[in-house]
Every structure is written in C-alpha cells, then in structure tokens.
Amino acid sequence: MxxxxxxxxxxxxxxxxxxxxxxxxxxxxxxxxxxxxxxxxxxxxxxxxxxxxxxxxMVRKLGAPGHPEYGIGAVVDGSEPQLVLNDEAMEIVRPSAEYIEAEMQRQLKEIERRRAQYFSDRAPxxxxxxxxxxxxxxxxxxxxxxxxxxxxxxxxxxxxxxxxxxxxxxxxxxxxxxxxxxxxxxxxxxxxxxxxxxxxxxxxxxxxxxxxxxxxxxxxxxxx
Structure with missing residues (x-):
C-alpha cells in the first residue's frame, strides 16, 4: 500500500x-x-x-523510412550495442536490411555523442x-x-x-x-x-x- x-x-x-x-x-x-x-x-x-x-x-529509437517518429525498433548502448526490432512494426513497414543497418549506425553515433558528453572517454x-x-x-x-x-x-x-x-x-x-x-x-x-x-x-x-x-x-x- x-x-x-x-x-x-x-x-x-x-x-x-x-x-x-x-x-x-x-x-x-x-x-x-x-x-x-x-x-x-x-x-x-x-x-x-x-x-x-x-x-x-541509453536507448535510441529506430524510425521508419520517411516517418522517423514511427519506431520500428531501438538500439541500446553497451560494450556490445544491441538491436531490438519491433516485429509488428517491421511487418507493416518492411524496411530493407540496408536501411536498418544505416539507421542503427546513425543512432549509435548519437549514443556515442551523448556518452562522450557524460563520460568523456570511458567505455561501457x-x-x-x-x-x-x-x-x-x-x-x-x-x-x-x-x-x-x-x-x-x-x-x-x-x-x-x-x-x-x-x-x-x-x-x-x-x-x-x-x-x-x-x-x-x-x-x-x-x-x-x-x-x-x-x-x-x-x-x-x-x-x-x-x-x-x-x-x-x-x-x-x-x-x-
């Protein structure tokens, strides 16, 4: 209570x-x-x-092609960053593997920028x-x-x-x-x-x- x-x-x-x-x-x-x-x-x-x-x-959303506000998954910071895809959204949008890779790398760069801001050069x-x-x-x-x-x-x-x-x-x-x-x-x-x-x-x-x-x-x- x-x-x-x-x-x-x-x-x-x-x-x-x-x-x-x-x-x-x-x-x-x-x-x-x-x-x-x-x-x-x-x-x-x-x-x-x-x-x-x-x-x-740190978690960053992966946006759909042409609709960045619609999440098709997310990438999570770590010593080995992990990609988590939304199966339902993926079935609807059907993005290419090349798009997913490029979008993931774009979000990882933003995570790296924020980690550098908070941690300087310390690794996860x-x-x-x-x-x-x-x-x-x-x-x-x-x-x-x-x-x-x-x-x-x-x-x-x-x-x-x-x-x-x-x-x-x-x-x-x-x-x-x-x-x-x-x-x-x-x-x-x-x-x-x-x-x-x-x-x-x-x-x-x-x-x-x-x-x-x-x-x-x-x-x-x-x-x-």
Missing amino acids: HRSQTEFVDRHDAGQRLAGELLHLKEERPVVLALPRGGVPVAFEVAKALAAPLDLL IPLSGRTAIVVDDGIATGGTVRVALKAIGKANAARIVLAVPVAPRDTLESLHDEADEVVCLSVPDHFRAVGLHYDNFEQTSDAEVVACLNAAREWLSPEA
Whole structure:
C-alpha cells in the first residue's frame, strides 16, 4: 500500500529507499544501469549502497523510412550495442536490411555523442556474466524499459533486476517476463504520472548526470 500521493522527497530520496530493498544483491557484485537522465540520481544512490559501478543505459529509437517518429525498433548502448526490432512494426513497414543497418549506425553515433558528453572517454561496462540492475525514476508505459531489458538479455547478463520507485500495476506485471527480479516500492491503484509521486521532480540536468557519474567512481575498487 502506498503512503500518499507524494511518496518521495526527490530522486535521491527514492534511490536511498530503493537501495534498502536491493542490499541482498551486494555480494553479487552487480552493475547498476541508469536510464538517463531522471534515472541517474536514483541509480546513484543504489550504486553507492551496493558499492557497485554505475553506468548509463541509453536507448535510441529506430524510425521508419520517411516517418522517423514511427519506431520500428531501438538500439541500446553497451560494450556490445544491441538491436531490438519491433516485429509488428517491421511487418507493416518492411524496411530493407540496408536501411536498418544505416539507421542503427546513425543512432549509435548519437549514443556515442551523448556518452562522450557524460563520460568523456570511458567505455561501457561489459555485462556478460554480471548481475545487471536497471534503474529509472519510475515507469509509465514501460516501452523504453522493455527494450532495455531485452537488450541486456542479448548482452548475456547472468541476472537482470529491474528496480524502480513507482510504476502502475499492469505495466509492472507486463515486464516480469523480461527480468529475473522486479523491485518496485510503490504500485498505486490509480496511477496517473510518475512525477506526482515526488515532492521535487525537476528535470535532471546534464551537469547533475556528470556529477553523479564522477562521484560514483570514488567507492569503486579496481576490480569492481
């Protein structure tokens, strides 16, 4: 049962409380993956509590030929970027393999630009054989998160955990098959928007993302 409409003071408060439900994973030496930008302050607190490395999980939509707003799939950042195609959209649009490759490379360039902005020259952390904890500040429809989870599965993570402060029940249930474990602090009976569950839900700035990522290096041992 949720306590009130505003369960969380801000994203850092939500992250600290979410971390308390994830301490059982500390001995697995997990990698914490934040969905930018709002998921970064939440994931920062989780990574800090678990003494785990913090990385970003950037997802870019692949648009249909001539209709870039219509998604036919997505590519997800990582040490080995993963392509996830929407079978229904692909059946309708039927793009060529050459188009898909070109569109994927275009979106990967944008991911690389954003990663350089946040990380300078640091490469993504390999997920193969690791426990991956995917963190966002909340879930509404779950589309982006679903693509991210599918991509992590392709990256051969040993275990996938989805952890969020708040989400609607139906969306959460639809994501259970994509993760080995799902942790959510609040599942409102009448969900309207993620921001309504925070006292402070101001947009996370690029500067805050960089500050969190830089600070996250402080608690890591060389082998983390």
